[in-house]
Amino acid sequence: MSHNMLLVFELTILVLAIFLGFEVISKVPTLLHTPLMSGTNAIHGIVVAGAMIVLASGHKGPFVWVIGFLAVVLGSANVVGGFVVTDRMLEMFKKREAAKPVDASQDGKGGS
Amino acid sequence: MSTNLSDLLYLIPIVTFILALRFLSSPAHARRGNQIGAAGMLVAIAVTWVKAGGASWWAVVIAMVIGGGFGAVAARKVRMTAMPQMVALFNGVGGGAAALIALAELHRFLPPPGRPHIDVLTAIALSGLIGAISFAGSMVAFAKLQELIGGRPITYPGQNVGNVVLLAGLVAFAVALAAGVQDQWLLWIVVGGGALFGVLFVLPIGGADMPVVISLLNAFTGLAVAIGGFELENNVLIVAGMLVGASGTLLTLLMSKAMNRSVANLLFGAFGQVSAEAAAIAAGGQGGGTVRSASAEDVAVMLAYAHKVVFVPGYGLAVAQAQHDVRQLADLLEAKGVEVSYAIHPVAGRMPGHMNVLLAEANVPYPQLKEMDEANPEFSRTDVAVVVGANDVVNPDARSNQGSPIYGMPILNVDDSQAVVVLKRSMNPGFAGIENPLFYNPKTVMLFGDAKESIDKLIADVKTL
Numbered sequence: 230m231s232h233n234m235l236l237v238f239e240l241t242i243l244v245l246a247i248f249l250g251f252e253v254i255s256k257v258p259t260l261l262h263t264p265l266m267s268g269t270n271a272i273h274g275i276v277v278a279g280a281m282i283v284l285a286s287g288h289k290g291p292f293v294w295v296i297g298f299l300a301v302v303l304g305s306a307n308v309v310g311g312f313v314v315t316d317r318m319l320e321m322f323k324k325r326e327a328a329k330p331v332d333a334s335q336d337g338k339g340g341s
Numbered sequence: 342m343s344t345n346l347s348d349l350l351y352l353i354p355i356v357t358f359i360l361a362l363r364f365l366s367s368p369a370h371a372r373r374g375n376q377i378g379a380a381g382m383l384v385a386i387a388v389t390w391v392k393a394g395g396a397s398w399w400a401v402v403i404a405m406v407i408g409g410g411f412g413a414v415a416a417r418k419v420r421m422t423a424m425p426q427m428v429a430l431f432n433g434v435g436g437g438a439a440a441l442i443a444l445a446e447l448h449r450f451l452p453p454p455g456r457p458h459i460d461v462l463t464a465i466a467l468s469g470l471i472g473a474i475s476f477a478g479s480m481v482a483f484a485k486l487q488e489l490i491g492g493r494p495i496t497y498p499g500q501n502v503g504n505v506v507l508l509a510g511l512v513a514f515a516v517a518l519a520a521g522v523q524d525q526w527l528l529w530i531v532v533g534g535g536a537l538f539g540v541l542f543v544l545p546i547g548g549a550d551m552p553v554v555i556s557l558l559n560a561f562t563g564l565a566v567a568i569g570g571f572e573l574e575n576n577v578l579i580v581a582g583m584l585v586g587a588s589g590t591l592l593t594l595l596m597s598k599a600m601n602r603s604v605a606n607l608l609f610g611a612f613g614q615v616s617a618e619a620a621a622i623a624a625g626g627q628g629g630g631t632v633r634s635a636s637a638e639d640v641a642v643m644l645a646y647a648h649k650v651v652f653v654p655g656y657g658l659a660v661a662q663a664q665h666d667v668r669q670l671a672d673l674l675e676a677k678g679v680e681v682s683y684a685i686h687p688v689a690g691r692m693p694g695h696m697n698v699l700l701a702e703a704n705v706p707y708p709q710l711k712e713m714d715e716a717n718p719e720f721s722r723t724d725v726a727v728v729v730g731a732n733d734v735v736n737p738d739a740r741s742n743q744g745s746p747i748y749g750m751p752i753l754n755v756d757d758s759q760a761v762v763v764l765k766r767s768m769n770p771g772f773a774g775i776e777n778p779l780f781y782n783p784k785t786v787m788l789f790g791d792a793k794e795s796i797d798k799l800i801a802d803v804k805t806l
Contacts, residue, residue, distance in 0.1 A: 266693060273559075277405075282392070
């Protein structure tokens with residue numbers, strides 16, 4: 230693929246991703262906005278893939294190597310931290326789902 | 342691995358990320374979605390590993406162990422109440438990584454003959470700039486939320502003008518870079534200046550506006566990562582980054598709508614900077630009214646003999662970690678036949694949906710959580726509204742005082758109920774630094790002290806009734 234074709238192709242996916250993002254995220258209830266933010270936070274941790282590519286090309290000089298190394302450190306902190314925090318949050322939402330039938334008798338009045 | 346094959350395999354993480362977001366539409370399978378997303382991330386890392394082809398592999402491993410280890414420990418240890426700053430921190434490091442990639446990529450092309458295309462240069466300049474802003478801005482947000490620096494807006498004369506000039510200068514440098522002035526220093530200036538701009542840009546924003554800032558910085562990092570995908574010709578970075586960019590933008594708009602202020606006003610209005618006029622009105626109001634403070638016993642009686650009690654949680658609940666105690670008190674009241682619900686303002690707390698997460702931790706049943714539109718009509722038939730560490734979201738000045746910085750923001754109308762109990766540490770104005778006439782309302786009684794201790798006292802007293 231020529232460079233220009235590739236660019237047009239990449240721009241196309243970029244624009245489609247914007248619309249897809251709006252579409253998917255508008256279905257997330259307010260209740261889950263914090264996990265949404267934290268979950269998307271983990272997803273942009275994909276930057277670690279870019280950082281790995283940079284570090285692997287590090288034989289081109291110590292500068293690129295050091296920068297790439299730092300980028301992989303930051304990127305992997307982003308990925309691991311992001312997914313673990315989100316999992317901890319969502320775990321609580323799930324637990325309550327199970328606890329709900331038990332509570333139902335008590336809060337018949339408060340509920341609905 | 343050929344580029345075609347790796348691009349094909351990259352479709353796996355792309356699909357899992359989209360599924361992860363789709364699964365967030367219901368709490369029932371949200372966690373599964375997150376796990377699918379994490380699995381997709383592992384695939385992306387494995388494919389990249391093979392594609393990158395073994396060079397410096399030990400360095401990659403060491404860097405991942407350091408970064409991943411830090412991320413895992415920090416994420417496991419953090420208390421649920423400190424989530425917003427953790428999200429800000431992880432957001433910042435992602436932005437930092439994107440800026441570093443830009444620096445390394447430009448260096449790879451220098452010195453000539455490696456002359457990159459203009460679009461690659463544009464991408465390098467942009468992701469360097471946006472990534473740096475996101476990194477530094479998130480670190481300031483982290484420091485504010487962690488209360489390493491004051492939550493109040495920090496302002497100085499010529500702030501907005503200075504910021505605009507700085508940003509314009511940085512954009513000019515970025516354009517020069519994209520146009521082909523190939524000098525590594527130019528990018529260092531763009532990245533360093535971007536970091537400075539990030540600090541100056543977040544510093545004046547008050548603590549109460551943090552949900553908006555964090556959403557926006559999240560969008561910035563996503564955007565920087567997506568643009569990084571153009572530098573590296575990597576589709577998964579483009580799609581994943583842009584999904585996050587769209588999500589952060591949407592949340593930012595939702596938040597500013599909930600506060601009835603434009604995004605521009607939120608970001609450049611140095612919110613919480615009390616205008617002289619508003620201060621005068623507030624002072625006048627204070628002169629006329631007095632604050633009634635009550636003992637825990639009095640409040641316990643009010644609650645136990647009420648028909649309907651609504652809890653209004655705010656950031657103070659998070660700070661005091663009182664969510665479990667509130668739940669316990671609510672259970673106790675329900676056992677006595679009191680109808681209990683929770684009214685949740687969209688911007689209560691320090692990030693979107695913050696209160697929902699805390700109350701979820703305390704296992705509060707969903708049907709008791711009422712959003713603002715649902716909660717407001719109910720206050721008129723509520724006997725006691727209990728405000729736990731909330732301030733601005735129940736401030737009647739938002740309805741009536743045109744000089745108030747929060748004028749026009751929709752609030753929870755707790756003053757419609759028969760009585761209001763405010764649990765508060767002291768009479769100091771809240772995080773945002775705005776006076777609240779609710780405290781001087783004759784219907785209101787104040788229960789001073791740490792929210793958790795106060796609630797515990799209430800529990801003990803209600804039990805004896």
